[in-house]
Amino acid sequence: RSAGGKTATKTIQVTVNVTLALVWSDEFDTPGAPNSAKWGYEIGTGVGGWGNNELQYYTNRPENAVLQNGVLKITAIRESFSGSAFTSARLITKDKFSFKYGKIEARAKLPVGIGTWPAIWMLGNNISTAGWPACGEIDIMEHRGSELNKIFGTFHYPGRSGGNADGNTTIISNASTEFHKYTVEWNASIIKIYADDVLYH
Numbered sequence: 001r002s003a004g005g006k007t008a009t010k011t012i013q014v015t016v017n018v019t020l021a022l023v024w025s026d027e028f029d030t031p032g033a034p035n036s037a038k039w040g041y042e043i044g045t046g047v048g049g050w051g052n053n054e055l056q057y058y059t060n061r062p063e064n065a066v067l068q069n070g071v072l073k074i075t076a077i078r079e080s081f082s083g084s085a086f087t088s089a090r091l092i093t094k095d096k097f098s099f100k101y102g103k104i105e106a107r108a109k110l111p112v113g114i115g116t117w118p119a120i121w122m123l124g125n126n127i128s129t130a131g132w133p134a135c136g137e138i139d140i141m142e143h144r145g146s147e148l149n150k151i152f153g154t155f156h157y158p159g160r161s162g163g164n165a166d167g168n169t170t171i172i173s174n175a176s177t178e179f180h181k182y183t184v185e186w187n188a189s190i191i192k193i194y195a196d197d198v199l200y201h
Contacts, residue, residue, distance in 0.1 A: 024097050028067045034091060041065075042090040045083075052117070057084035065089035074118075076111065098125040104140060104184045112176045116145035120182055133161035138191065141182035149175045151182070153193030153201045168193070168201035 026038055041060040042050065056076060058064075064087050065074050076088040106120050119142040124135030137156035144150070154167030172180055172195055183194040193201040 020103055023099065023102070026072075027070060028072045029070050031067050031069075033062060034065060034067060034072060038093065038096055039091045040094060040096060042092055054088075054117070055084060055115070056086035056088040057081045058090040059087050060089070061087070063087070065091060076116070094123075101187050104186070106140065106182050107179045108141065108182060109177070109179045110143045110175045111145065112148075113145045116143075118143055122184075133157050137161075138184060138186070139167070140184045140193065141195070143175060149173060151175065151195050151200075153184075153195075155191065170195050170198065170200035172196060 024038075026035060028034075042058055043060060045051065045057055046054065059081070063075065063077060065072065067073075072091075074089050074091070076086055078086055081087045104122070108118070108120065110116075110118050119139060121137060121139040121142070123132070123137050124130065127135040133156045137154075139152060139154040139156070142152040142154065144152075149172055151170050151172055152167060153169070154165045156162070156165045160166040174180075181194075181196050183197070185192045185194070192199055
């Protein structure tokens with residue numbers, strides 16, 4: 001403020017505490033099919049433009065995805081089905097839930113075996129109009145059975161997608177025999193990826 005031609009300045013420090021509020025969750029505590037209000041399925045082999053040339057046919061059958069004892073069990077089965085040698089399930093929240101910024105956390109126990117490639121990941125809600133990779137992709141967890149216990153966390157976006165993606169890996173123990181926690185923290189300035197609360201990208 002100014003008084004008699006003199007100016008005085010005062011600086012104060014303001015602390016803002018940000019608390020997280022739970023806005024979406026699924027504890028898988030109702031046995032049977034996944035909650036249709038929260039989950040949908042991608043069906044087929046991905047010939048329509050999604051997927052990584054997997055050998056399985058994705059279904060919405062309980063044989064491939066079912067809730068039991070508080071756990072979502074996704075099961076790959078070696079069987080002849082609609083021209084494929086395997087079946088599995090690919091669950092999505094598209095058109096059911098979307099958000100910008102927050103903390104995303106999942107617990108998972110991963111399958112064993114070369115050829116398996118479980119993933120927990122997110123795509124931009126505008127994928128239908130912007131396409132990939134312009135919509136962005138955040139891979140919270142990927143695990144290739146050929147590299148047991150090696151966890152991948154990756155960002156895909158224009159200029160950094162596919163084999164040129166922005167990512168990192170970490171090694172954990174017992175990825176396929178115990179549940180582990182996979183987390184992303186996302187705000188306007190940074191995205192952080194964790195495995196068991198250890199930041200690795």
